Amino acid sequence: MSGGTQKSIRKALGALKDTTTVSLAKVNSDYKELDIAIVKATNHVERPAKEKYIRAIFAAVSATRPRADVAYCIHALARRLAKTHNWAVALKTLVVIHRALREVDPTFYEELMNYGRSRSHMLNLAHFKDDSSPNAWDYSTWIRTYALFLEERLECFRVLKYDIEMDRPRTKDLDTAELLEHLPALQQLLFRVLGCQPQGAAVHNFVVQLALSMVASESIKIYQAISDGTVNLVDKFFEMQRHDAMRALDIYRRAGQQAERLSEFYEVCKSLDIGRGERFIKIEQPPASFLQAMEEYVKEAPRFSTVRKDQVVAPKEILAIEYKKAPEEEARPPSPPPPEPVKVEPVKVEAPEAEQPDLLGLNDPVPNTKELDDKNALALAIVPVSDQPTSMAPTLANGATGWELALVTAPSSNESAVASSKLTAYMTMQSDEAIRM
Structure with a gap:
């Protein structure tokens, strides 16, 4: 089949699609006049659209029309653009939108951007292609760049x-x-x-x-x-x-x-x-x-700034609780600051060594004889007994004999031995003191 025949068939199929769409709009659409104008302004004919159909679309999206009518028109154009795979339909739809941006009041911008925010971007034709012929492929390439320009135009208006x-x-x-x-x-x-x-x-x-x-x-x-x-x-x-x-x-x-x-x-x-x-x-x-x-x-x-924010040293924060003084407390003069505490060095305490028990009383302290003389008015007169026989009973200075002295000298137990040693030491100290006198 030759290329001319294929082109004729495509034109016939495109015309049939347009006729069918117009017939459906006349029967099923509440906006049949607008739908017919959109189909005829964006048909498969590879020529620019007639001006009367474009003007009918502009009238439907003007500021004087209800916002519902404007939203429906934008939706119909977006649907036409999304469903087609024909370069003529896509390009003529973009031309209608571009002319509306140039010739209609700015409210059309707002409605078009609101539609894009609530749904996917209607001008996103990054994947559009018409591979029916080599020329159609070149047209599709230019259509994608043209759609990017229109989308950027909306973004520039937003800024x-x-x-x-x-x-x-x-x-x-x-x-x-x-x-x-x-x-x-x-x-x-x-x-x-x-x-x-x-x-x-x-x-x-x-x-x-x-x-x-x-x-x-x-x-x-x-x-x-x-x-x-x-x-x-x-x-x-x-x-x-x-x-x-x-x-x-x-x-x-x-x-x-x-x-x-x-x-x-x-x-x-x-x-x-x-x-x-x-x-x-x-x-x-x-x-x-x-x-x-x-x-x-x-x-x-x-x-x-010469100092970056991350180099600034923030002052240390101190937590404090606000204290409200009573009136009588506020009248009092401030008390002087307390003296600084004296630092006391800890004293090292050594544990005492365990001592052996002093059974004989050798480590007992020597008593002070002067204190004993003051306390005892009747001091004992110690008589040396080294020359006396051991069987002779000891005699005290005040004439006390017998059992009183026996309490001191009798080595009957361990306690008697300790007392005897203490008495011997006492007698020695008394004799030394008498000699010194």
């Missing part, structure tokens, strides 16, 4: 809070913090623009060229906003802290790289007779010497 195509750029009046937030979003959007450069068979497709002309026209305002913001950023650059200066330097470098690529992109558009040439602005490269001065400043730019 900037205004549409870069419909409103005046505001980057020349922003402060440093807003510039460092808005410029990266705009540069990312310009990056998606540069990705829309067609390749292969997509270069000469009329529907692709129609969508490319809208992308190219928007790139002019995107670049102008980036240029204004870059000039504003340079004016503030040499007063920035080091962290902000590093981010600003990256933005400035990327602006120079994108300017070079944007010039190539415009040359491709001019060769395709898109924009007629006069609409494209002249791209000027930033001076390399100024970039070098910025790099030198970043090396010596002041930091927020």
Whole structure:
């Protein structure tokens, strides 16, 4: 089967699908006029859609319509985009969405983003392909990059809070913090623009060229906003802290790289007779010497603080309980501070050695004779008995004989022996003292 026959069959099948979908919408849909307009604006015919069907869709998503009608229209477009495997249907659906973003009020942005948050992103066509022909493969490649551009357009609107195509750029009046937030979003959007450069068979497709002309026209305002913001950023650059200066330097470098690529992109558009040439602005490269001065400043730019947070030594916290004094206690003068306690060295106590029992009383202390004389008025007169016979009974000085002396001298037991030894020592001390006198 020849290629022309296959193409004719595909066209016939596509027309049959569109007719069937329109017939079902007339019978089953509560929004049959809107469903018919969506099907005819995004049919399988490989030509741009008729304007009347596109205008019918725009009327359904305007701010004057109930939000339920707008939500249904977005849902119908998302369903059409998700179910198709035909490049013409997918591309024409994206063109309708793109034109609605450009020509309808900003409420359409909000509804489209709300739909994306509640469900999967309707513009995520990373896996889309139409492999019915080699040309269809090239078209599918360009459709995926075009969908990425539209998705980034929504993200840029979320960051900037205004549409870069419909409103005046505001980057020349922003402060440093807003510039460092808005410029990266705009540069990312310009990056998606540069990705829309067609390749292969997509270069000469009329529907692709129609969508490319809208992308190219928007790139002019995107670049102008980036240029204004870059000039504003340079004016503030040499007063920035080091962290902000590093981010600003990256933005400035990327602006120079994108300017070079944007010039190539415009040359491709001019060769395709898109924009007629006069609409494209002249791209000027930033001076390399100024970039070098910025790099030198970043090396010596002041930091927020000379001491990092993790190097700061926090003061020690002391737990305390607040004590409220009674009125009479507050009137009393403060008591003097207590004296510092005297540090006492611990005394090492040695355990006493076990002593042998003194059975004979040899270790008993010698009594003080003077104390004994004071206590005993009747001191005993000791008479030496060494010359007397042992059988003779001892006689005391006061005439006491017999049993009194026997109590002292009788060695009848161990206790008597101890007493005798003590008495002998006492007598010796008395005699020595008498001699000294």
